[in-house]
Amino acid sequence: MRYESVFEDAVAKVRREGRYRVFADLERQAGRFPWARNHSEEGPPEVVVWCSNDYLGMGQNAVTREAACDAVERLGTGAGGTRNISGTTHLHVVLERELADLHGKEAALVFTSGYVSNDATISTVAQLLPDCVILSDEMNHASMIAGIRGGRCPKLIFRHNDLDHLEELLKGLPYERAKLIAFESVYSMDGDFGEIEAICDLADKYNAMTYLDEVHAVGMYGPRGGGVAEARGLMDRVTIIQGTLAKAYGCMGGYIAASAAVVDAVRSIAPGFIFTTSLAPAVVGAATASVRHLKASNVERTRHQERAATVKRRLREVGLPVMNSPSHIVPVLVGDPVRCKQVTDRLFEKHGIYIQPINYPTVPRGTERLRITPTPLHDDHVVDRLVDALVDVWHEMGLDVDRPQLETALAAAS
Ligand SMILES: *Cc1c(COP(=O)(O)O)cnc(C)c1O
DSSP: OOHHHHHHHHHHHHHHTTOOOOOOOEEEOTTSTTEEEEOSSSSOSEEEEOSOSOTTSGGGOHHHHHHHHHHHHHHOSOOOSBTTTTOOOHHHHHHHHHHHHHHTOSEEEEESOHHHHHHHHHHHHHHHSTTOEEEEETTOOHHHHHHHHHTTSOEEEEOTTOHHHHHHHHHTSOTTSOEEEEEESBOTTTOOBOOHHHHHHHHHHTTOEEEEEOTTTTTTSSTTSOOHHHHTTOGGGOSEEEEESSSTTOSOOEEEEEOHHHHHHHHHHOHHHHSSBOOOHHHHHHHHHHHHHHHHOOHHHHHHHHHHHHHHHHHHHTTOOBOOOSSSOEEEEOOOHHHHHHHHHHHHHHHOEEOOEEOTTTSOTTOOEEEEOOOTTOOHHHHHHHHHHHHHHHHHTTOOSSOHHHHHHHHHHO
């Protein structure tokens, strides 16, 4: 056995498919978002970031920065332990109260990431429920899929947002059997919304629990940033709401909000919660400040929606293949992994625009795309530059502005 060659071959395969991942070596500059310093050989010394999940720029907001610095000064750098063994600072307790209040639930529980919160919670809930079946939207995030696998129970996958299919699957299960329906409120690659109300209706009718990933919505939707379920007045109908502190809140960490019984069980049993050092005080302090700020302020949310709508409109006006997305995410179809990478390389090197190519397995093959995320801090000047640069690259590479064959590929893949 030549061990090394196994790994080299695996990477060679990824390269042949044109989806070898190259990380941009950038340095965010606090207070200058979306501009970042470029440390790679290629491209200009400063670039504009158009693919960040720091959706509202809270990662560089004075409110979060000051809270982080304050927490370091008062408590130091590390939490010093797991939550159970000396790693619960008062800041953690306060953050969990803020999050429970945000979602109108009895309790909340913070994890080291959104990924861990999905993995740990779903697997624990599924293991606790006797003879449980998980019903999972086919577009669910990898972290939910990891949790479902970890639950070691039967799973049924329903076609994306297809309520008839979900109902058909539910009908096939005994009323008394434990069921968990797992889905998202904003699907981050296509930018479409989950059918929260209709899924909760089905859950009531067929006696199921619901698990909603609001990662791409918390902070951004609802009058207090409680997500799409808050915006639609549905928070009390969802059993477990999951979110992240790493995207619109601009920090790090994940959480669930649910009944006291569910949260206490996950807290007491989930290995992904128990056996890891708790989040650092700076992160927890900053996240609390961010959640509080966005409960009270709508300025960022309003401007965010306006910017996303403006970018979509401007790109459509010049005939670029903007995919239909009702949310803040602006996907632009390329439909081929090699070309997708070429497009983003040219945008970066020639125009100083950073957009990471999105390839398989993040999206289905044939639907490779640019995923553009406008924020309140992308002003008209950088929007103009983005539109001009995309038009230039599209023409230079001979990509047509109206691409029926790719639309077909997309329809077939979805
Ligand atoms: C990013 C993401 C997560 C994971 O959240 P992190 O805090 O980044 O670990 C979970 N679910 C979805 C849908 C995501 O896009």
